[in-house]
Structures are given as C-alpha cells and as structure tokens.
Amino acid sequence: MRPQPIEVEMRLGYGPRPGTPPAGGAEALLARLDGPDRAAAAWPLPAFESVAAEALEFGQVQRAARAEADAVGPAGERLRAMRRTRRAAMETILAHRLARAVEGDDPLRERLVWFWADHFTVRAREDRLRPAVSAYAEAAIRPHVTGRFADMLKAAALHPMMLLYLDQTASVGPRSRFGVRRGLGLNENLARELLELHTLGVGAGYGQDDVRQLAKLLTGLAYSLQDGFRFLPERAEPGAETVLGVSYGSWGPARIEDIEAVLETLAARPETARHLARKLAVHFTADDPDEGLVAHLAAAWRAHGGRLRPVYAALAEHPATWASFGAKVRQPFEFMAAGLRALGTGAAALAALPARARARLGFGALRLMGQPWEEPPGPDGWSEAAAAWITPHGLAARIDWAMAAPEALLRSGDRPDPRALLEAVLDGLARAPTREAVAAAEGWREGVGLILASPEFNRR
Amino acid sequence: MAYGAEPAAERPTAPSRRGFLRMTAGVGCSLAASPLVTPITLLAAPWEARLVVVILRGAMDGLDALRPLGDPDLAGLRPTLLAGPSEALDGFWALHPGLAPLRPMWAAGELAFVPAVSTPYRDKRSHFDGQAILEAGTGADVAPGAVRGGWLNRLLGALPGATAETAYAIGQDGLLVLAGAAEVRRWSPEARLELSAQARLLLAHLFHDDPLFRAAGDQAMEIAGRLAEVAADDADAPAMAPAVAAPAAGPAGQIAAFAADRLREETRIAAFSLGGWDTHRDQARALPRALGALAEAILTLKAGLGPHWGRTAVLAMTEFGRTARENGSRGTDHGTGGTMLAAGGAVRGGRVHGAWPGLSEGALYAGRDVMPMADVRAWAGWAMRDLFGLDRGLIERTVFPGLDLGPERRLVL
Known part of the structure; x- marks a missing residue:
C-alpha cells in the first residue's frame, strides 16, 4: 500500500504548506535526515x-x-x-x-x-x-x-538536566567516604526511570534489587551550576554492582566508564528494542499499533544494533504504518505548527503580535490545549492517547485557536479563500460534512477556523 | 503493634434500606431503572449525597502527612523529616504542619485518615502502573492498563438515575478513574469557548461523524453555554447568586471551587487530581506545597458546598506510599502502604481508622515500606455503600470486580 503524499506529510511531518512544493514522499523525508x-x-x-x-x-x-x-x-x-x-x-x-x-x-x-x-x-x-x-x-x-540509541541514552541520562530532574545529583553512595561523613545515601529516582521508562520498559523482568543496584552504580555523577558536570569517585558506592545479572565495577576507584557500560548493556537488551519499537509505532501510527509493525521495527532495531535511521526506514516501508492513517491525534504543539503551515504564515508573524495576543495564541493556547510548554506531567512525558487531547476543554482550546489565530496572523491581502484552503491543506482528505460546514460558514474567520478545527486536520 | 482494633468480620448481604430509600426518594423506581429512558432526560440525581475523589499523583508520603509520633520507631527512620512543629491530634498521631489549616475540621469531626492502605499493586513501584491500578480499581490478577475504564465510572453505571451531569472530571488531567462507558462531564475551569449560534451548528456538523470529536465538541459547547448562562444569571440577580467560595488563590482552589459550583447543582460525583507528591529530595521543602494545595482544595469545597457539605465525602487517595526510611537526600523513595484522607460532613471524622502495623524492622513491607493492612478499595467501597446505599455485592461485582470488601468499614456516617 503506497500512501498518498499528503498522508506522508501529515504522518511524518507537520502537513502541507500551500505554495511550497510537497515533501515528495517518505523516501525524500528520510533522505533529508542523511543531509x-x-x-x-x-x-x-x-x-x-x-x-x-x-x-x-x-x-x-x-x-x-x-x-x-x-x-x-x-x-x-x-x-x-x-x-x-x-x-x-x-x-x-x-x-x-x-x-x-x-x-x-x-x-x-x-x-x-x-x-x-x-x-x-x-x-x-x-x-x-x-x-x-x-x-x-x-x-x-x-x-x-x-545515530545509535545507546549514544542518545548516554547523552540524555548523563546530561545535567536529567541528573537534576531525576534527583541523581542528590544520590550518594551510603558507604562512600562522602556519604559516611555527611550521613547521605541513595536516591532511586533516576535508576528506576532508566529501567522503567528509558530502556527496558515496565513489563520487563527487572526487580527492586536491580533498581537498587543501578542506583548504587550511578552514584558519583554530580552537577552543580558552580562546578558543572563532574564524576566524583568519593561519592560513589564502593565495590561492584550487579544489574540484571551483569557485574560492573570493582573495589578499585569508581569509574564513569562502568556507568557508560551499564547504559550500553541496557540499550542493547532485546526488551529495550521491543519497548522502543512499540513506542515509535504508538507515536507515529496508532494508540494501539499493529503488532506486525512493532515486531518489524524491533527486528530492524536488533538487526542494526540499535542504530535508529534504519528503524525509521522500517517504519516508512511497513504497510501498517499507512493502513492506520488518521488514528492519531496531533498533539497541541504539532497542531499549532501544522496550523501555521496551513495558513502559510510563520513563527515570525506570531512573534510580531502585541504581547497579549502573542501570549494567548502561543504559550497560553498550548496550556489550554493541555500541553503547557515544556511542562509535561511527569518523567513519562506527554500522553499518546487521542482521548487525552480531545477532551471538551482541550477541543474548546483548539477551536478557540482555530478561530482566532488566522485573523490575528494574516493581513487582509493574504487571506486565502476557505474553500481553496480546504483543498490545499486537506487535499482530498476532507469529508463531506467538513466541505459543507466550510461552505456554509458565516465569514472568512469561521470558514478557516472550521478547517483547522476539523477532525481531519487534527488527526494524522 | 496494633492501633485500633479491626472491626469484626461480617458479611451483610441485604442492601442498606436507609440508603435505598434515600436514593429512590423523588423518582419512581421503574423510571429510574428503565433502559428505555435515556439518562439525559432525567433532570437530577435523586439523591443528595456527594462524593469527591481526589487522586494524589506522585505517591504522597503518608508517614509524613499523618505522623505516627507515638510509634517508637518513627524517629529513627525519619531523622530530619520530623523537624518543625507537628499538630498533635491525639496521643499517637499528629498532622504535618502543612495540613494545619484542616485542624478545625478534625475538631469538628469532619476529617479522618486511614493509614497503611494500598491497592493490590506490589513491588515494581512504578507511578504510572500504580496510578493505573488505583484508578482502574482492579485486583492483582489484572495487568496494569488492561482495564481502560475507572471504578468511579463503573459506580456511575450502577447508580439508578445517573445523568450526564451527575459526574464531573475536572482539570486538564485525563482522570482514568472517571473514564468509561457511563457518560460524564469533563471540563477545566480556565477553558473558554465563545461562539456564534451558527458556528456552534457548523461545528456540530463538522464533528458529527467522528465519535471522539463529537462527544468532546458537544460537551464543550453545552458546558460553555451553561456556564455562560449561569454567569449571566448571576450578573442579573446578584442577590440570588449562590454563596460561592472565597476567591481561590491557587490552581487547586480554582478546581475545587469549580467542583463545588457543579456539586451545588445537579452534579453528585466529582474527581480531580493534585500533583507534587513525588518528594525524592528535600521533602521538608517540597511536601508543604502539595499539602497546602490539598488543604486549600478541601477548604474551598467546604466553603463552596455550604449546606451540602454535611452530605459530602471527599476521599483523597494516592498510588502508593513512600519508603519508611528517609533516603540519602532528605526525601523518600517509592514505597507500598500509603494513607487515605477523608473529609466532609458525611465522614466519621476526628479519628484515625483502620489498623496500624508499626514501623519496627520486622513490621515493614520488604524491610523498607509501610506494611499495607487493608485494600484502599475496601475503604472506598464501604464509603460508597454508605453514601449511596448501594448493595455490597454490586460493589464487589461491578465497581471493584473480584474484591472482597471484607469487614464493614465505618468511614462514612
């Protein structure tokens, strides 16, 4: 099954931008990743x-x-x-x-x-x-x-923002010199989320002992605004730790290489491949994805040693990726970007608005749509469920943006006819009720607003 | 050690007559029970009791919120967290100072706690699975996430005469606990929607064939329209305006004020969530904020509900407790047994319910957590039985499938 160009643009991008040549299919989008x-x-x-x-x-x-x-x-x-x-x-x-x-x-x-x-x-x-x-x-x-998932995992898990967010900067080996002197000890937060969220997934066969051992292994990672990132062996728990049956470190001085080694091992586990294959399939195709697609992605992941570029190619080539078109709802940031593209305008027009309008159509709109900027509810990130976004108040905020943004962002000379815009933006995807509603709109504002509020525009 | 004796086991099988009468007063049984009558045509829920469920996301440290100061092992487990004044409740228990605003409610017999309770979730201590199980209300035999709907929604399905207005899920939170087959209202107080009549019609047409968008869109337009009417009525007749809660300061107060507004009308069940409980470090600094928001929400509900407060029970529940020992960074990590808070005029308050396992090394769960002494669902189940006069078997079959409610828990008057 070969997807329509518009389906590719909506599923793998932010939808069409009238007046700009279309992306040219999934292969073209993938090829740009190599440039x-x-x-x-x-x-x-x-x-x-x-x-x-x-x-x-x-x-x-x-x-x-x-x-x-x-x-x-x-x-x-x-x-x-x-x-x-x-x-x-x-x-x-x-x-x-x-x-x-x-x-x-x-x-x-x-x-x-x-x-x-x-x-x-x-x-x-x-x-x-x-x-x-x-x-x-x-x-x-x-x-x-x-690149390699393992490299991303190491960069993310060891970044100061992660160390701060998941309390690793407050975790100290209880039997380390520093821990004994100050009476400080472990904080399990990062260790648990590394296993549960970042790599294996909660369904994998790890236990509280693995969490505890990994927390001990992670001690020594330190960050402060004054001193920056440091690895401090005197804060690290002495001795070896065993995570999922593999031993890391020894009674010598603690080394950050042992932490990198456990992250490499976790990245290479088959449970991690499966967990991330499913997560990609959920994000790009359906809240309840095709099992064949998940297996296909996991196989590509394992065959390429966790290199990600071939996994994306596997996603694009699998028929189930396209068979479920429309099953996903665009998250608010994606909706906003797609809306700006559809209107042929850009971030500069939003930035040029007076402060109140700018706040209302930017940060404020994202908050009302349920996605306050860079404030997800927890370390598991934003919900993937369509029903989490299309709530009465969330949809009300989308309708409000759809009706208000075009008028605020486009000068009268730049305002496209709603019927033409419907064709340009939804290109054959528009259903009869949407065409009828747009045609029956009281004016330009409502006409364009109905396009952006339509289920077809909000789904991909 | 035991604190308070467990009530003797008994299994009443007959529905509570008092509750049954309460529920059916004002509406014919046959009408309420008829599947041919769409719920929306019934004007109001035929009972007066009100239930508010607050999900405390992030795992509240029950041991700090309600401190067993009389437990000889507490001080050793909590070397820094007990600093600062506690509000002594009796010879054994004390409130965290962050809950001090609720002290008068305790004195009035409107505030109760149930320590050492948990869901059946064990050992992996994931927030997300823990919350999924708490809200689904499922047992250990069901995998987390396998059941999509929540127990409060199933309660709704079991209540005769429930309408779309009967239950409100409030705030941006998805609130799985109220999701499911029975229709509920969802709204976040800061949302707005101002549309012309023609735009409303066209949007309804636009959404008509997409069930997800149609359900959300219809509700959005109906709720926004209704709120606009109420606002207009209040503006026209200020003398007739209901006694509203004092202007709410924080988001928790705003959500609670909205809940109280709805509960004064046709709504009888409301749910919302409060966050900020995941206190892995510097708990002494982080927890007062979360407790303050919870206290604000409860006080706002009481003020806003006015005379209805007497028939209200607020149940605040969390996915699990936290480690009995402080961790290495003056915080606590994920644990097992937690604490439920109950407030309202319908609550048998001024007391700590249930059994206390103690905090000695051998009494802890897995050597680290508060040992759960009861399933939190049993406490919620008995509260619903007493509030709404439901049959015990119905709760065990429908609301919490497979749960044995066990001995009667007299949390609600």
Whole structure:
C-alpha cells in the first residue's frame, strides 16, 4: 500500500504548506535526515552552558537584591532585567522551535527530536533553568536522532538536566567516604526511570534489587551550576554492582566508564528494542499499533544494533504504518505548527503580535490545549492517547485557536479563500460534512477556523 | 503493634434500606431503572449525597502527612523529616504542619485518615502502573492498563438515575478513574469557548461523524453555554447568586471551587487530581506545597458546598506510599502502604481508622515500606455503600470486580 503524499506529510511531518512544493514522499523525508541539519543552524537555540551561566548569575544577583532595602537598588534592577531577558529567551525558543517545524524543509527530523526529547523527558526544577529544557534536547537528543540509541541514552541520562530532574545529583553512595561523613545515601529516582521508562520498559523482568543496584552504580555523577558536570569517585558506592545479572565495577576507584557500560548493556537488551519499537509505532501510527509493525521495527532495531535511521526506514516501508492513517491525534504543539503551515504564515508573524495576543495564541493556547510548554506531567512525558487531547476543554482550546489565530496572523491581502484552503491543506482528505460546514460558514474567520478545527486536520 | 482494633468480620448481604430509600426518594423506581429512558432526560440525581475523589499523583508520603509520633520507631527512620512543629491530634498521631489549616475540621469531626492502605499493586513501584491500578480499581490478577475504564465510572453505571451531569472530571488531567462507558462531564475551569449560534451548528456538523470529536465538541459547547448562562444569571440577580467560595488563590482552589459550583447543582460525583507528591529530595521543602494545595482544595469545597457539605465525602487517595526510611537526600523513595484522607460532613471524622502495623524492622513491607493492612478499595467501597446505599455485592461485582470488601468499614456516617 503506497500512501498518498499528503498522508506522508501529515504522518511524518507537520502537513502541507500551500505554495511550497510537497515533501515528495517518505523516501525524500528520510533522505533529508542523511543531509546536514540546516534548521538547527537557521533557528538556533541557546547552549546549555550559557543558560547555566546565566542561572548562576541570576542566583547571585537574587541574593544581592535580597540584601537591598525594598529591592530598589542596582541588584534589584538587574534582577528584573534578567527576568525580562529570560522571558524573551523563552519566547525566542518557542518561535525557533516552531520555525523549524513550520518553515524548515526537514520536518521528520523535527518530529523525531520531539519524540525522543519526550521519551527522555526533563523539566526545569527552577524557573532560572527553564531555557535549559530546549538546550538539553539540542545537545543530548538532536545530534543522536539518526545515530545509535545507546549514544542518545548516554547523552540524555548523563546530561545535567536529567541528573537534576531525576534527583541523581542528590544520590550518594551510603558507604562512600562522602556519604559516611555527611550521613547521605541513595536516591532511586533516576535508576528506576532508566529501567522503567528509558530502556527496558515496565513489563520487563527487572526487580527492586536491580533498581537498587543501578542506583548504587550511578552514584558519583554530580552537577552543580558552580562546578558543572563532574564524576566524583568519593561519592560513589564502593565495590561492584550487579544489574540484571551483569557485574560492573570493582573495589578499585569508581569509574564513569562502568556507568557508560551499564547504559550500553541496557540499550542493547532485546526488551529495550521491543519497548522502543512499540513506542515509535504508538507515536507515529496508532494508540494501539499493529503488532506486525512493532515486531518489524524491533527486528530492524536488533538487526542494526540499535542504530535508529534504519528503524525509521522500517517504519516508512511497513504497510501498517499507512493502513492506520488518521488514528492519531496531533498533539497541541504539532497542531499549532501544522496550523501555521496551513495558513502559510510563520513563527515570525506570531512573534510580531502585541504581547497579549502573542501570549494567548502561543504559550497560553498550548496550556489550554493541555500541553503547557515544556511542562509535561511527569518523567513519562506527554500522553499518546487521542482521548487525552480531545477532551471538551482541550477541543474548546483548539477551536478557540482555530478561530482566532488566522485573523490575528494574516493581513487582509493574504487571506486565502476557505474553500481553496480546504483543498490545499486537506487535499482530498476532507469529508463531506467538513466541505459543507466550510461552505456554509458565516465569514472568512469561521470558514478557516472550521478547517483547522476539523477532525481531519487534527488527526494524522 | 496494633492501633485500633479491626472491626469484626461480617458479611451483610441485604442492601442498606436507609440508603435505598434515600436514593429512590423523588423518582419512581421503574423510571429510574428503565433502559428505555435515556439518562439525559432525567433532570437530577435523586439523591443528595456527594462524593469527591481526589487522586494524589506522585505517591504522597503518608508517614509524613499523618505522623505516627507515638510509634517508637518513627524517629529513627525519619531523622530530619520530623523537624518543625507537628499538630498533635491525639496521643499517637499528629498532622504535618502543612495540613494545619484542616485542624478545625478534625475538631469538628469532619476529617479522618486511614493509614497503611494500598491497592493490590506490589513491588515494581512504578507511578504510572500504580496510578493505573488505583484508578482502574482492579485486583492483582489484572495487568496494569488492561482495564481502560475507572471504578468511579463503573459506580456511575450502577447508580439508578445517573445523568450526564451527575459526574464531573475536572482539570486538564485525563482522570482514568472517571473514564468509561457511563457518560460524564469533563471540563477545566480556565477553558473558554465563545461562539456564534451558527458556528456552534457548523461545528456540530463538522464533528458529527467522528465519535471522539463529537462527544468532546458537544460537551464543550453545552458546558460553555451553561456556564455562560449561569454567569449571566448571576450578573442579573446578584442577590440570588449562590454563596460561592472565597476567591481561590491557587490552581487547586480554582478546581475545587469549580467542583463545588457543579456539586451545588445537579452534579453528585466529582474527581480531580493534585500533583507534587513525588518528594525524592528535600521533602521538608517540597511536601508543604502539595499539602497546602490539598488543604486549600478541601477548604474551598467546604466553603463552596455550604449546606451540602454535611452530605459530602471527599476521599483523597494516592498510588502508593513512600519508603519508611528517609533516603540519602532528605526525601523518600517509592514505597507500598500509603494513607487515605477523608473529609466532609458525611465522614466519621476526628479519628484515625483502620489498623496500624508499626514501623519496627520486622513490621515493614520488604524491610523498607509501610506494611499495607487493608485494600484502599475496601475503604472506598464501604464509603460508597454508605453514601449511596448501594448493595455490597454490586460493589464487589461491578465497581471493584473480584474484591472482597471484607469487614464493614465505618468511614462514612
């Protein structure tokens, strides 16, 4: 079964952009993954190190401001300026993340970055590190989306944002010199999620002992804004640890190589292949995916030693990937990017709006649709279930955006006829009720709004 | 050690007559039971009791929220977490200071706790599986996620006269506990939808053939329309406006205020969730925020429900408890036995229910967690029996399939 070009664009990208040549099929989208990552260069994101440096300075200025009477001195002024800068940085991050999806020509790469960043979810525990969430994805996820899963796992699990988010920075070997002196000990959080979420999956045969042993093995990983990332052997639990029957380390000084080794082993486990094959199939094809497709992806994963690029090719070539077209609902960010593409506008138009409208159609809309920017509910990331998004209030927020955004973003000379837009954006996918509703709309605003609110536009 | 004796085992099989009468008052039995009458045509639930279920996501540390200060092993397990003032409730138990705002409710007999309870979920200690089992209400024989609907939805299916307005799932949370075959309302208080009449018609047409979009769209337009009417009525007749809760500060208060507004009308069952319980580190700093939100929600419900508070039970449940010992970073890791909080005028309050296993080395589950002494579903099940006058067998068959409710638990008056 050969998919329609529009199905490829919607399933593997962000849908069509009228006036731009179509992507040219799944092979073309896959081929772009092998070329240079032009979108990252065109719409840069802040580097983690610079966000961390600003966060460190923010803390210092905050302390100085507290010492000033009524916070009216130069430090208080500087603190407010830094907060404004950070808000502006967050707006730029959203604008650039949108631009990559809306205006870039490598949409599958953006979808994959989203998928894997969600798989390795982190959140900022403090406001001053909010810009670091995208910076983390840029450094730990993006370079590896077409490479080896093991490399992505190591980059993500050892990144400061993950160490902070899942409390690894607070975990100390209870029998280490540092632990004994300070009376500190283990924190199981990262160890558990590494097994349950990041690699094997909760259904795999690991137990509490494996969690505990892995937590001991992970001790020594440290991060602070002052000192950056360090491996501190004096905080590491002495001796060897056994995870899933394999022993790591010895009574010599603890080494980060042992942690990298366990991550390599976990990445190579067949349970991991199966877990991630299913997760990819769920994200790209159906909440309840075809078992043949899952098996096909897992086989490709194992055959290529966890290299990801061939797994994506396996996804594109399997008929079940296309047979379930329409089963998935676009998540809010994807919906927003697809909407901007459909309107032929871009992130710059959104950024040019007055502050209130910008907030309402950007961060505010994502929040109301149920996807507050970079604030997923937990380390398992965003829900994949269609019913989690198409709730009464979630759909109300989509309708609201669909009706308000076109008018706000397009000048009267740039406003396409709704009937023509329907053909350009849904290209034969539109059902009769949608055509009828668009044709019967009271005006341009409602006509275009109905297209973007339609089930066909919200599904892929 | 045992704290409080378990009630003697008994198996009443007859439905509670008092509850049955309460439930059927005001509506004919045959009408309520007839499958030919679509629920939506019934105007209001024919009973007055109200149930609010709060899912505490992230695993609340019950041992810190309700501290067994009289347990000789507690201090050794919690060297730093017990610092600061506790609110003594009796010679054994004390409240975390974060729950101090609820102290008057305890004194009024409207606040109760059930420590050392759990779902049947054991050993893997995954939040996500733990919550799936808590909300599905399934037993150890069912794999996590295998049952898609929640127990509160199955309760709804068992209540004669339930309408679409009877139950509300509130907030952005999907609330599996209320998902299922019975129709429920879902809304988040900050949502808005202002449409012309023509746009509403066209949207209904647009969504008509897609069941997911049709259900959500119809509800969105109906709820938004109804809320707009209520707002207009309140504006027209301020003197007639119901006594609403004081302006709510946080998101928990806003959700609870919305719940109270609905529960004053036709709604009888509401569910929402509160997060922030996963206190792996610096628990002394993190937990007060979560407890404060819970206290705010409960106080907002009480204020907003007014005279209906007397017939209300709020049950706050979490997926599991946390380790009895503090971990190495002044927090706690995932555990097993947890604590349920119950509040409301219908609650047999001012007491700690159930049995306490103690915290000695040998009393802990797997040497690390609070030992569960009862299935949290049994406590919820008896509460529903007493609130709604349901038959015990119906709860064991339908609401919590396969559960033996065990001895009567008198959590609800």
